[in-house]
Amino acid sequence: MTAPACYMRFVSTQRATGLAKAKRTLKWQRDPEGMRLRILEAAKQEFSAHGLAGARVDRIAANAGANKRMLYYHVGNKDELYLAVLEGAYDKIRSEERGLDLEHLDPPEAIRRLIEFTWNYFLRNPEFLSLLQTENLARAKHLKRSTKVKSMHSPFVEMIGTVVRRGVSSGDFKVAVDPVQLYISIAGLCFFYLSNSATLSVIFGRDLLAKDAKDERLDHMVGLVLAALTGQSAALLAMTKAPKSRAAVAQTV
Amino acid sequence: MTAPACYMRFVSTQRATGLAKAKRTLKWQRDPEGMRLRILEAAKQEFSAHGLAGARVDRIAANAGANKRMLYYHVGNKDELYLAVLEGAYDKIRSEERGLDLEHLDPPEAIRRLIEFTWNYFLRNPEFLSLLQTENLARAKHLKRSTKVKSMHSPFVEMIGTVVRRGVSSGDFKVAVDPVQLYISIAGLCFFYLSNSATLSVIFGRDLLAKDAKDERLDHMVGLVLAALTGQSAALLAMTKAPKSRAAVAQTV
DNA sequence: AGAGAAATTAACCCGTTGGATAAATACTGT
DNA sequence: ACAGTATTTATCCAACGGGTTAATTTCTCT
Incomplete structure (x- = not known):
């Protein structure tokens, strides 16, 4: 918006014949x-x-x-353009979600990875958050018309279901929580903090997007969910404030 | 928008003199x-x-x-109008928040009430959710200019702090979680589900705003948070799916 | 080469929209 | 009753913004 940044590839065509004129005209190229x-x-x-x-x-x-x-x-037109963007955004996250392999991890670690992925994906793709907000403001009017998105089921619900079942039978988890609810909760914990960071930062008078704040938030979320699932104080420990020194979590995908 | 619904109070003034004409003109009234x-x-x-x-x-x-x-x-102008609306919205929720008395409740029950209040407030005031979304889309540009809102601190952070401290010393809670984090988590669990219910409903192919779905969600959220804080399976039990028959939670305020 | 198709540019159209100006009408105090 | 002020109505307008039409240029195939 600031700089019109012309991405258009221009080529300087120098007429072989009529060299004297050096009539160098900028023309465009198909692409x-x-x-x-x-x-x-x-x-x-x-x-x-x-x-x-x-x-x-x-x-x-x-x-x-x-x-x-x-x-x-x-x-x-504008609406179709918007829908195309929205579909692209869903396509992208679904694709990355599929790349997450939780099979070989023990259940608590799998849940941690799931949260970390969601958190980092949202951090890396702030436009996705905005687009979802926009679409919900429109009450999903456009999404409803999109057969494409409707067929893009998130693999996470099933992945969570599997992990939870494994966790329960291994004794790691105390209860077979509904995968859909847990999925929404994890997404919600990450989403709300980030999508509303602007107003929350004003309200609390501190920058929620500062590095330390983000690290702390991730620890809190992982601790909250794991403590609930395992009932172990081991997970709860991570929830006590001032974790500070925690190493940055690498991008999962 | 649909019906221009003229709220303006009109009065029919009948001139005492000049009765014959019965010139009944509709005039407006100050207000x-x-x-x-x-x-x-x-x-x-x-x-x-x-x-x-x-x-x-x-x-x-x-x-x-x-x-x-x-x-x-x-x-x-439009911007000032918008800011006035936003300030009014914050004013309203802060005012209702202050009406919530958690002092006399034992810690787990207090947390439950807190979640129920947040949930029901969001349900009763969907415009508040939309306004927050809109303001965050604008990166809190307007809110930053509002000294009024900045001075309206939510009593919840302190209330949560008190409750958590009480819970820890009474042995109900296992850990002194950061009140701000917990506040954001509770708000996030409620907010995301409701503000994104439109897209989520499309994705999951079911109505998340149906009565049963909402009841189930509230149970899940309360169970999740209480299980994490208490580490008790008692709280976890509420998280198992199919609660169905749970009575509707009355409005807290 | 050169004709037809594909891609791109340039210029225009016209309803919408935030905002402004000026005139009219209803109150209030004296 | 009336003068002055507060409130409301009636028009107007210039800029904007989505979308369209028509001409221009590049590419491809024969």
Whole structure:
């Protein structure tokens, strides 16, 4: 938005004949796939930064280094553009979720990894959070029309179900909690803290996105969920404040 | 929006003199306080339904039964109107929060009440959720300018601190969890489920706002938090799925 | 080479929207 | 009763913003 950053690939064509003139004209080059990608990327940024109504088609075009007409040519009108971005966002997270292997981990560790993944994914993809907020503000009006997203089931629910069952039979976990509820809880613990960090930071008068604050939050969430599942004070210990020195958690994927 | 619902109080003035004409003209009546309230209420609905950019000043005026000029006269431009609504929303929840008395309850019950209050408040005030989402989408740009909201500290953090301390010394709780973290977790568990119910309902292919689903969710949240704090399987039991028959939780305030 | 198709640019259209100006009407105190 | 002020109505407008139309340029295939 700030700098119109022209991504368009220009080529300087120097007429072989008529050299004397040195008439160096800047022309454009075809690149339909690239153009489409740049449009979708710019649209993602725009929609996540300004919401659906606040997004400006002209800005998307400018940031994509394209002419406005290109949006309609390659994707469609504003709504279709928005839906394409949303579908892309779901596609991406689902794909990364599938890459998470919890099979070989013991149940508590598996749950920890699950939380860490969710947390880090949200941290790495703030636009995803914004897009979800925007779509929920619209009461999922667009998502309902998307057969594509509806068919993209998260593997997490099943993964959690398996882990919980293993945990119960191994004695690690005390109770077979509903996987859907646990999934929503884990997502919620991460999501709310990050998506509402702006207002919460103002309310509490401190920066919730500072490194220490984030580390502390992750420890708290893992501790809370594991303590609930295992009933062990071992997990609870991580919840006491001032963990400070905890090493940064590497990206899981 | 649908019906312009003219809230304006009209009075039929019948000229005492000149009776023959029966010139019954509809005139308006002054009501600055009422007008301001109607404007703010209409604005709250509009902003929560459409977000800041999506909100239409004309619709607010129409739904307030007012002339558009009135908005600027009584409150200010769109941004000031929005901030006024936001401040009102915070004011309302803070006020209700203060009404919650946890002193006389034993710690686990106090935590339960806290969660129930939060849950029910969000259920009763969906606009509050929307407004927060909208403000966070704007990265709290407006909230930062509001000295009013900054001074409205939630009593919950301190209340939680007290309850947790009591719980630890009474032996009910195993660990002195950070009150701020716990506050955010409780809010997050409730908030995310409700604010994202639209997309989640599509993803899971079921209505998360159905009565049974909501009851189940509340049980899960209370169970999760209490199990973590107490380490008791008693609390965990409530987390097993299919509680179904649980009586509806009455509004706490 | 060169014709037809694909991709891109440039310019325009027109309803919407936040906001402003000015005039009218209802109160209030004296 | 009336003058002055507070409140409300009636219009207007300039900028914006999504979308369209038409012309231009590049690529591909024969």
